[in-house]
Amino acid sequence: MATPLLSLPLLIFSLVAISTTAHNITAILDGFPEFSVFKGYLTQTKVADEINTRETITVLALDNAAMTALAGNHPLSVIKNELRLHVLLDYFDPQKLHKISDGTILSTTLYQTTGNAPGQLGFVNITDVRGGKVCFGSAVTGYKQDVTYQKSVKEIPYNISVLQISSPIIAPGVLTAPAPSASDLNITGALNKAGCKTFASLLESSGVLKTYESAVKNGLTVFAPNDEAFKAKGVPDLSKLSNADLVSFLLYHAMAGYSPYATLKTTTGEIKTLATNGAGKYGLAVTTSGDQVTLKTGVDSSRVASTVVDETPLVIFTIDNVLLPVELFGASPTPAPAPEPVSSPTPSPATAPSPASEASAPSPIESPPEPPTESPAGSPADAPSGESESSTADNSGVSIYAPTLVKAVLTGFVSVIFSALLF
Ligand SMILES: *[C@@H]1O[C@H](CO)[C@@H](O)[C@H](O)[C@H]1NC(C)=O
Ligand SMILES: *[C@@H]1O[C@H](CO)[C@@H](O)[C@H](O)[C@H]1NC(C)=O
């Protein structure tokens, strides 16, 4: 019963998810072997996904020699921030470069959106110097503007422009930042700090922490329910689970591989978790609506609330609800939210996402204060905060449990008809 119900929405959501990326930087660079090293690092660091999920963007590309020299022996976390400094959150084609008013402008970069770029560190200065030459450099005062524009590689107005520059843009401290240390990658430490103490202690007492820790070196993405999630109504009594089932439940809250938020947003369909032990077993469906990623188990769902750790190769997200796999908790959650004879006008907390917990949830994934240049309209950073203001509007897409499933199926049919009409 659960399976046929589930597969249709999954299919639909994959269709929807594909359309969330405006372009594919990897595919664009496929045609240019002289940028293959640059492309390789964009893919490896997942900065490619950050690029693909943004509109109105300019990528300052380095050829193989320049990129190889830049990468040197630096850890991937350092290369990642360097690459982010080479992605401008505005569209510059050659014409626009030569028409900069007053001949100079600061542009916001992807690095600024990490929230870890103090002062002008996350900005690039573009100057149209006399003689038709355009120079780039860090916007930090005193930094040389000695990187020059070479040629346009690809223009898709006004979505993405790829420009070749002569050499890397260097900003203070970015290249010399240390690789993440063991304490940066301390899972329990990070979970305790993020208000996920219950989850952390379950990981420890069950021994699953060891499995997580040994998975980190090859990449690990953790979905950690916050402490409120374990106290929510309708959460089954976990102490009644056998040891083996508790282990599966905890392994279900992580997946192999480094999947930061932008990567999750471009993920389509079902993902395997660490609990997956066969085709279609213990899978999670990832759906994206605007900037919000939601995980669906087939029993319940949760939004991905915030990023606690994003240090290649480890990502830890907090989530608002525990994830109840079908394999352990069947298709219908404990108190069926549908017909209740009791005449209580207020919706039971199990059926609606609680606005209170949303309000107190940690800050949204990215915190981009995006000043000077015109930032792309409807910057995704607006999405999460707007959502919590109008909790009544929530049932349009992000609400939970069985009724949503039915609604999703209905919406699914409508979209199928639509796409059938389109093709
Ligand atoms: C630019 O992006 C928008 C939104 O993703 C898309 O609808 C449009 O087709 C894109 N334009 C081009 C020329 O690819
Ligand atoms: C982008 O293109 C590459 C091929 O260059 C492909 O492997 C990848 O799946 C594409 N990504 C998306 C999100 O479509």
Ligand SMILES: *[C@@H]1O[C@H](CO)[C@@H](O)[C@H](O)[C@H]1NC(C)=O
């Ligand atoms: C960019 O750098 C040049 C040279 O240091 C400086 O004169 C100019 O004012 C800077 N542009 C902006 C917008 O700050």
Ligand SMILES: *[C@@H]1O[C@H](CO)[C@@H](O)[C@H](O)[C@H]1NC(C)=O
């Ligand atoms: C991780 O942090 C916890 C405290 O939060 C500490 O007890 C533990 O020793 C740390 N583990 C490592 C490997 O540093």
